[in-house]
Amino acid sequence: MGKVQLLALAATFLAAVSYGRSQAIQTTPSSSSPGLQSQQVKKGASLFQQNCAFCHGRDAAGGETGPDLTRSRLVAQDFSGDKISAVVRNGRPEKGMPPFTLSDTDISDLVAFIHARRMEATLHPGGRRGVAVADLQTGNAAAGKQYFQGAGGCSKCHSPTGDLAGIASRYKGLRLEERMLYPRGVKKRITVTLPSGKKLTGTLAYLDEFTVGMRDSDGMYRSWPTRAVRYSIDSPVDAHVALFPKYTDDDIHNLMAYIQTLK
């Protein structure tokens, strides 16, 4: 028996016996029968294999570039597809996920499948891929603190009692480590000098070779040809990129141990 069929069977079984969130996607009482729902999961499984499995793994537990959806916070918080649908429809361009044009029914089926997978992962922990908080405890906090203050140069920008105070309460495990190594989506400040000599500052909103765009303090978007203005971008996050070639894996594990003490 192929893996897909096995999976569909397992998902069907789970959907039939469990009455978790996935059931909430049903909108009419008559459609909440286990039979219909298992059909939905089955259809969702097929759609998932075609559209999502390449990145998120055949069982939604993570694969090539795509995260483990069974451990996703967004999936856990999703109710009736209210969060998942938007991600499917709009994609996450900043993370490389394309938007998908699927019908409401297709998306409901996908949501049913994803919740069924999540349910199974919760019932059978241990056998799946993913990174647990416990996996990331191999470092030495004292060595990490030393790296933070010394070789890593972290303390040039960050302070354990300032911007990083309580960081380990806000983020945990892999999310914390990813943010530690490279915080995504950090806003960059830009100063644009117009031909008149006038200076404008704001948040960098767009940049390619030809166009530079910013939002000013009022939230207004403005852009210019890059050739027509002078601009400078303040991007302290680049210091994280400069560290990549310098880290040893021990440095990272130690730093992680130290950052985790900042609760």
Next chain:
Amino acid sequence: MRFVKSPLSFSVGACVLALVSPVLTLAQGVGPATLLHPPPDSWPTYHGDYSGKRHSKLTQITPANVHNLGLAWAFQTGQTATIKSSPLLVDGILYFTVPENIWAVDARSGHLIWRYTNPPTKGDHIGNRGVGMYKDRLYFMLPDGHLLCLNAKDGTVRWSVEVADQTKGYWTTMAPLVVGNHVIVGVSGDLDNLAGYLRSVDPDTGKTQWQWDSTPPPGTPNKATGGMTWITGTYDPKLNLIYWGTGNPTPVLNGTTRPGNNRYTCSIVALNPDTGKLAWAFQASPHDTHDWDAVEVPVLVDGVFGGRPHKMLMQASRNGYFFVLDRTNGKNLLSIPYGPVNWALRTDKQGQPVPNPKKAPAPDGVLIAPDEGGLTNYRSPSFDSRTGLFLVDAHPSYSLYFAKPADGTYGWAGADYGLWGKGVIEAIDYKTGKIRWSHDAGPHGSGAGVLTTDSGIAFTGDAMGNILALDTANGKTLWHAGTGAPMQTSPMTYMLDGRQYVVSGSGTVMFAWVLPQTDVHPKAR
């Protein structure tokens, strides 16, 4: 050429063909002569020719006039799937694809001639790279592992054969390569422990002629599976060898059950196209644990290396190494990283990188450069013989790789997370591996392929969705246009009616670019 169904379509077709062809012969689709020496009004195979250089002799569009380049037409697929195919051009008609769909489009006007849509199939719909063509037939692969043969004139199906078993986890995406009387097809399938293979089928019947297996059958003790063959290879007619890249081993991130080098995964192999017999193999990533398929185009170049003429093969590999091989025997001439690479200890006597065991995925994570998408991926590089530059869309990047016993030994068997990356178009001097210039292509990565022309232009794209014309000699931008989505394919070019067209796909739209009539024919009104 068969004219079975419609005498009308024949006569219309013949008129079109007569107009297309400068010599007034009835075009016969794609024959061996076209494939061996593609005329300027054709692009008869995925790479344009057998060499994989993606370099055109056309010179109408020059660094001096490219700033006038404008849109000839745009074709909207109306599909959600991104165009990842490289169009073929034969007899004035472009053929391009997304999974389950082929469009035949007039190369002059961009209007639809016919469209083929397959009924929905199971299997992974990750992409489709295009069709292959032999005589008046197209060869097209489906997500469910079927190979279709269609009539090029109207898109009707002649036959369909299964070349890979979707129920086991295979799918197919690549553009078949036609060599002589062989249609050569490769397969995909990373999510399961499956053996990779390359197969040759009869162009008339779809019957298997030979199959070359990159790995032993699943379940063979201590052996890797994998080694998928999902990008179109290249061919040297004089040596009568095809060159193909193979994908990563499986289980992907956990190498413990597959000790040793895991031949022939992550390899460049040379095979006899008539028998499928292996002539030689070079392993780009022995014992890979990072998903770095070595399927990137094996580019064939004749030139001087180390002061002596060589028949070379060059690959900018996903694992971050640029390789130059002697393609007569697979002997290594150069192995050198072309961006951040932190996973290898050294290269061995054969020029193959030796993986650092400390950089295998671990329970608490290891920092790896490049990321799993690699320092480059499937989009084509280009070789410009005038400058000796190998142009590649590079992706300097860092990521975390994890694997623990609980992740098992099936399929992915671990997890990896990209941390940071950017796109850079790099020009590599093939004699030394030195980066002659690099052109920033934006955050995350561009994903665009590269086309060079004899006039000294390199067409490619950036991460924001601009198509770029760069000066091949120095990487300076000569022209650009915003297309609304990053290019996920490789540009191609052709000459029709005395006009040079450059065709690039971005998102779900295919664009054709030309110079204004007045630039091309100053006297024309």
